[in-house]
Amino acid sequence: MTDSLVIIPTYNEKENIENIIRKVFSLPYHFDILIVDDGSPDGTAQIIKSLQKEYPENLHIQERKGKLGLGTAYIHGFNWALKNHYEYIFEMDADFSHNPDDLIRLLYACKEEADVVVGSRYIKGVNVVNWPMNRVLMSYFASGYVRLITGINIQDATAGFICYRRKVLETIPLDKIKFVGYAFQIEMKFTAIQYGFKVLEIPIIFTDRTAGISKMSTRIFREAFFGVIHMKLNSLFRNYKL
Numbered sequence: 001m002t003d004s005l006v007i008i009p010t011y012n013e014k015e016n017i018e019n020i021i022r023k024v025f026s027l028p029y030h031f032d033i034l035i036v037d038d039g040s041p042d043g044t045a046q047i048i049k050s051l052q053k054e055y056p057e058n059l060h061i062q063e064r065k066g067k068l069g070l071g072t073a074y075i076h077g078f079n080w081a082l083k084n085h086y087e088y089i090f091e092m093d094a095d096f097s098h099n100p101d102d103l104i105r106l107l108y109a110c111k112e113e114a115d116v117v118v119g120s121r122y123i124k125g126v127n128v129v130n131w132p133m134n135r136v137l138m139s140y141f142a143s144g145y146v147r148l149i150t151g152i153n154i155q156d157a158t159a160g161f162i163c164y165r166r167k168v169l170e171t172i173p174l175d176k177i178k179f180v181g182y183a184f185q186i187e188m189k190f191t192a193i194q195y196g197f198k199v200l201e202i203p204i205i206f207t208d209r210t211a212g213i214s215k216m217s218t219r220i221f222r223e224a225f226f227g228v229i230h231m232k233l234n235s236l237f238r239n240y241k242l
Contacts, residue, residue, distance in 0.1 A: 002030040002058075003087040004107060007077035010035055011067055012042045013094040021051055021059060023100045031090075031103060034080060035061045036073040070160075071184030075177060078169045089169060091162045098161040102204050106163040114200035115168050116192050118154070119161030121206045129207040142224060146186055149228050152193050155201055157186045158224070168197050178231075183224035187231055194240040 006024055010017060017035070024031055033055075037045045048061045062076060074091055081089045088107055092098045102119055109117040121128050122143060128136050139158060146157035160182070172191050179187045193199055 001085075002032050004029070004090065004103075005032045005034055005081045005084070005086040005088070006090040006092050006103065007034050007036065007074060007081065008092055008094050009070055009073035009077070010037045010040055010044050010048075010094050012040045012044060014040070014042045014044050014047055016095050017044050017047050018051060020094050020096060020100065021048070021055075024103065025055060025058065027100060027104060029104050029107065030058075032058045032086070033060065034077050035059075036064065036077045037061060038064050038067045038073060069180030069184075070182065071177065071180040071187075074184065075174050078164075078174055082166065082169060087166045089164045089166065091160055091164075093160060097206055097208060099204065099207070102161070103163075105202060106161070109200060109202050110163040110165060113198075115165045115197035116189070116199040117163045118156060118159050118189070118199065118201045119204035119206075120156040120159055120201035121204065122155040123201045124203040129205060145225070146190075146228055150186075150190055150232050152190055154189055154193075154199065157189060158182050159201075160185050161204060161206075162188075164192075165197075168192055168195075171195055171197075179223060179227055181223045183227045186224060186228060190231060190235070191240075194235060194238075196240070 008020065021033060024033055035048050045061060045063055052059050062080060064076065078089060088110055090103060090106065098119060106117045106119055122140060126136060126140060143155060143157040147153065172195065177184065177187055189199055
């Protein structure tokens with residue numbers, strides 16, 4: 001059994017899912033994969049189950065009924081990973097916006113330097129490919145807004161390509177993580193820092209999806225914008241002592 005699990009949430013990712021799974025399994029380091037599928041009507045789960053015949057020990061799927069949100073998908077995956085004794089737990093998108101080759105860089109940075117390692121689009125300039133300018137600006141300035149409100153020194157606060165040490169996810173009360181959209185990524189980084197864990201950013205190149213449909217919406221953006229203020233205020237009344 002490997003010590004590392006890659007969690008990939010899916011909703012209608014039939015164009016990407018087989019290729020991303022095969023790519024991860026082709027890497028020189030052995031990663032297991034957990035797909036958390038939110039009832040994709042396009043047959044994503046059926047593709048995964050077919051591939052399980054080829055990778056019976058290493059490819060896992062958890063199916064949920066309905067589109068329940070990115071944050072709850074990862075929380076579900078985190079709890080599954082802890083129950084199954086993985087030491088390094090990754091978040092990664094299904095659409096190749098995160099380069100699977102970078103999993104190894106995140107892993108060794110986590111083993112050698114930090115408790116949480118973030119694949120950052122903005123630690124060395126702006127490393128984004130194929131995004132429209134309005135999306136780049138929204139993401140870049142969102143991280144600046146998060147730094148301003150929360151005081152955390154994270155250049156890419158909304159990044160979703162992450163490696164956690166097991167002890168981080170054991171310490172954070174996952175049932176108290178409130179956000180379900182991309183603000184979930186902000187809340188997890190903020191909470192890890194509040195508990196005193198070391199969060200390290202390493203540079204990646206983020207490439208927008210070429211297949212499938214983006215799940216970003218104005219509702220998700222509003223949750224992040226207003227939720228950060230509530231998160232910071234609530235943190236003033238919480239005890240983060242280990």
